[in-house]
Each structure stands twice: as structure tokens, then as C-alpha cells.
Amino acid sequence: MPLKIKSDQFREPESETEIEQMPVASNSKKSINTASVSKPKPAEEDFKTQISLIDEDLVRQICAQNDHHFDHVDRKFCTATIKFLEEISSILGPKEVCFLSQDDKARVPIGMTAANKQIHFLMHMEYRVSLPDHDWVVAEKHKFIPSVYAGMQIQPNGIGNPAAVGYFGPTYIGVRSGKQSSSTAFAHGLDLERLLELPEFEEIAKTDAVDKTVKPIIIFSIDGGGGRMKIRDSRNAFNIVERKMSKELAELILPHDHVGRHFDGQGRTFDTELEKRNFEFAGRMLAEVWPAVNIDGFPTVPKYILPETSELDDEALLTKDEKLFSDHVKTSQYFLQILKCNNLECCMKPRSSYFSVILVHFLPPPIPLEQSSGGLKAPDRANDETHIFPLLFVSKTIKWDDTTLPESTCSFKVLPYDLYCPSVQSSLLDRTCKVCHIYFASIVMLKAHFVLHKKTPVPQIPKVRPQRIAARRQRELMAIIVSEENGSTDAEWFDEGDLDLNGIEMPTENPDS
Secondary structure, three states: OOHHHHEEEEEEOOEEEEEEEEEEOOOOOOEEEEEOOOOOOOOOHHHHHHHHHHHEEEEEEEEOEEEEEEOOOHHHHHHHHHHHHHHHHHHOOOOEEEEEEEEOOOOOOOOOOOOOOOOEEEOOOOOEEEEEOOOOOOOOEEEEHHHHHHHHEEOOOOOOOOOHHHOOOEEEEEEEOOOOOHHHHHHHEOOOOHHHHHHHHHHHOOOOOOOOOOOOOEEEEEOOOOOOEEOOOOOOOHHOOOOOOOOHOOOOOOOOOEEEOOEEEOOOOOHHHHHHHHHHHHHHHHHHHHHHHHHHOEOEEEEOOOHOOOOOOOHHOOOOHHHHHHEEEEEEEOOEEEOOOOOOOOOOOOOOOOHHHHHOOOOOOOOOEEOOOOOEEEEOOOHHHHHOOOOOOHHOOOOOOOOEEEEEEEOOOOOOOOOOOHHHHHOOOOOEEEOOEOOOOOOOHHHHHHHOOOOOOOOOOOOEOOOOOEEEEOOEEEEEEEEEOOOOOEEEEEEHHHEOOOOOOOOOOOOOO
């Protein structure tokens, strides 16, 4: 036991009463005062007394820490993509690039303390509470969805340095009712439209031109996927936002029945109109609290969004065909690229320097390097734990061919972006068009693409057996698929006819609704 204490850098107090400085969190440099009282030191052999002293006397004050990240198998690959984007942003600079980071925070309940686990409590000093990093509230069904958008400042003249993309800037929070609204692509599209018109985001999003047009390049980093993995080297920006947001909520109770009770004793809603009015009052109250969150002098702009106007009108959106999609969009497991083409009859002349820097149009796939006896080579795709990904412009100087790539890549005429993404190795060939060799992020996209190859029959793709169905929309189902390589899980939308659903329980409603 004494050896255990020493190995953990714990010690018994030397005086009758000793005040020592203990950190608030194990990863924090700040300190709080913690008192520990000693008793006469027992003999080494008195093992039970040793345990008793440790349990009773060596105590500290600590907060539950919201920093538990799932170590997903794709973490290194995703970090390489983020570094690519930060590197290209540093070269093009703040006049051409708008860099945003988006995340749906833990839902905020009404009718109880909005953030109740930030309170200090007394506990045995050997233990530290590590909680999921997006789950600081515990409540029943009545919650709000805060969609947080952080503007990232790009330092000028930081050419080639990913660190030129900072972690601070203005923050926009779209607050929606978790009962009447959903966190969908249409909801985030509406948030982006509103964000681009906010005066607080003008420096981040608009050019210096007189007409203040939107910058030619918008980069969206979305925190999520892969079991909510950590995809940045550091998530300082969102960690600070989370802590300051939760601090403002620590003693706040949002009223659930301001205009009258809308549910019965079992929590079932019997008056939907009254429910909407209660949510609206509590949502606007929540939006009035967060403007107090100030991060390095940058403002926070929250807005409660009514359910009736919480999404883009899909009927007003333009619909493009598969040919335009193939020419301008490249999809992959965690990365979506949408670019102009070089045909001036199709697209307007580029306003940025992007095509002067990336001559191959779309960003190339991240490929790791290793120093072997035969020179620089890409390692085997199976050894993902040892992969080291170089920066974008180092990778661009390497001639990737059969002398530098492993033999397992010879089956690809065009290297897919997910070539070194561990969780999808068994799906790469199935997601690749056998005619034009374009890689897609899903089988659904690949099947839609085959309309361009009318003379080529659509290949027969075996049905996929999901672990479970998470959600449904019209004729599509969100299936949870278990990877054959490593047992990790992934969520993907499928047409209902492409899944083997025998014995699978179907959801009755979207979990976001």
C-alpha cells in the first residue's frame, strides 16, 4: 500500500493540520485549498490501519471531468484530415477562408437543474470521475438541443503552419426544442444562413469587399462521428465553451409549466399547443443566459428557434443531377468536399487561390509514411496503430506508385480518400464505381450514381445485416453496422430494401423528435 501511495504521488501529511494545494482537475494548473488531517503514523505492517487512514484522511475536492473521449480506431486518420484543412487554411489565409467548428452539445433539460454535475463534492483521492465529454446533464425527455458554432480565427501569414488556425472566435448557439424539432442537415443549413448574417461573424465569414460577400472557401469541422471521437489534437475551443456554458447553467432551473401544465403524471403530453408555448418561454430564457459567456473577448450569440421555422424549406432548395454531383462533390467516411469545376460554362471563375495550390482539384487522401530500409514507403493498411500521417504538402511531394504503396492498394485504379481509414477497409471496393472508379461514402450514393452509366447494369449488392436500426426517414433507415475488421460500430443511411431486417426491431419514431 505505501508503494501504491508513492507511485501515485500521494503522501501523508507531516503535521497535525496541513493545508496543501491540490488541482481542481487532474489536467488543470489551477488549484484549490484542500485540508487533510493526519493521525499518528502507524506501523508499516498494520495494513488495515493504513487502508483506514487512506479512506478517511486523504481527501480532496474535485469536479466531475467532462473530458472522457472514446479512443476510436479512426482517430489518427480523422486528425490527419483536420490537419490537411488547417494547413490549406494557413496558406490561403483569413481573407479567403471561413473556418467554422460545429457541435451539438448535451441536451439541456427543463424542470430541473440544467447542469447539476459541475458541483464540487468530497471523494476518495485515488478516484477521478471521467464522464462522456458531451453529457453534462441528466434529465427526462423535455430538453433543448443547443447547436454550437464556433468561428475559428486564422492568423495571417502563417503559411504552411496548421497552428495558424486558432481556437477562438465568436460563438453562435441555435437553441431548439428537443420535443418539436430535430438536429438535421436542414436545421444546420438554416443555422449557417443565419450565422453568415450576424454582425459578430462578419470578420470570420465575410470578405473585405464593399459588398461584404461571403468568403470563397468555407470549412466546416464537425465534432462527432466514430463514437464521438477526438479528432483534433486539442479541443480547447469547445472545452472552454462547454465549461463556461455549464457554469452559467449550474444553478439554473428552466420552468416547464410557465403557461400551464401540458403533461400528465406519467409525462405524457395532453396539450401540444401548451407544450410549444412552455418550450418557447424556457428556450428564450435559456438564450438570455448564454450571452454572458465571453471567451477571450469574443461574444456568444444564442437564439431560440421556433419549431415552425427550425429548418430550411426543402421545397425551395435547388435539385441537381448526378452528373453535377460527380463533377463537383467527393464523399468519404468523415469528409465531404464540394468544389467548383474548371468549366466556366458551368461554374463562375474561382475567387480564391485554391486551384493554384491544389492542382489535382480535390484534396488527396491522407497516406501514412514510414522510414524503411528501402526508403520512404506507405505502411501496410492493417497496421493502423503505428500509422504516422505527414502534413498535406509533404504528402504531395511523394510519388505514390507501386514502389511506395503496399501491394494491397494495387486493386484501386484511383486511390479512394478512405484508403487508410481503418473502420471501412472491407467496404472500399464495394463503395467504388467499377466504371469510372469514383469512391462513395455509402452504397446508397453508389447506386444513385449508376444512372450515369445507363449501359452498365447496376451491380447486385448483397443485403447488409445491421446490428440495429437507429432511426428512419421515409424509405431510408439509419443502420448501425459492426465493422468486420475491428468490431467498431458505424451509422449509415440505407434504402430499406438494401438491409437484411429479419428479426430486427424497427424504431417507431425518430429519436430526435
